[in-house]
Ligand SMILES: [Fe+2]
């Protein structure tokens with residue numbers, strides 16, 4: 001694809017997994033902020049759009065042997081299995097580990113670094129919301145999307161759903177994604193982009209590393225849902 005400053009960030013991310021990694025490095029939010037054009041996103045992040053275009057072109061031009069699958073043309077059932085097997089498993093494994101780390105670091109450094117208590121509170125809220133969010137996806141929305149795809153392949157009408165059209169749960173999940181994106185931003189702001197103070201111990205370091213890893217994974221996770229899975233599910237329902 002040709003990337004221009006008028007291309008939306010979501011389109012760029014949906015077309016190329018390499019582009020999502022580059023956007024992550026540059027600091028442009030491509031999941032919840034996916035509807036903005038690249039020009040708008042660059043203006044907001046105060047970086048030169050020409051420089052970003054050059055970096056993206058380089059990243060997307062270089063074919064990497066281990067490049068991720070392009071989920072745009074894979075079956076939705078496979079994409080769902082990938083999301084659950086990779087990202088949902090990661091969230092469930094990391095939440096208790098990060099909570100325990102935060103507890104420890106706040107106990108030792110909380111007095112000198114009040115932002116740690118804020119991070120702990122925001123993360124605990126995020127972890128709680130995510131646990132319910134993943135359950136809703138796994139028990140309601142994802143199984144329905146699999147049935148929707150099966151019906152679409154068989155040339156049958158969309159199966160009946162208690163929520164009416166798939167647009168409704170999709171909208172709800174996307175609102176929850178926005179909330180999660182906001183929590184990630186709050187933690188990044190409170191920690192001044194995860195910069196470690198001089199007296200940081202190994203646990204402090206581990207906590208900040210874990211939070212940044214959690215952020216990168218959640219961005220990729222939300223991107224796959226917001227920019228690929230959900231639009232394709234809505235299109236399958238409409239038979240576009
Ligand atoms: Fe998910």
Ligand SMILES: [Fe+2]
Pocket residue numbers: 133137173177222225
């Ligand atoms: Fe989600």
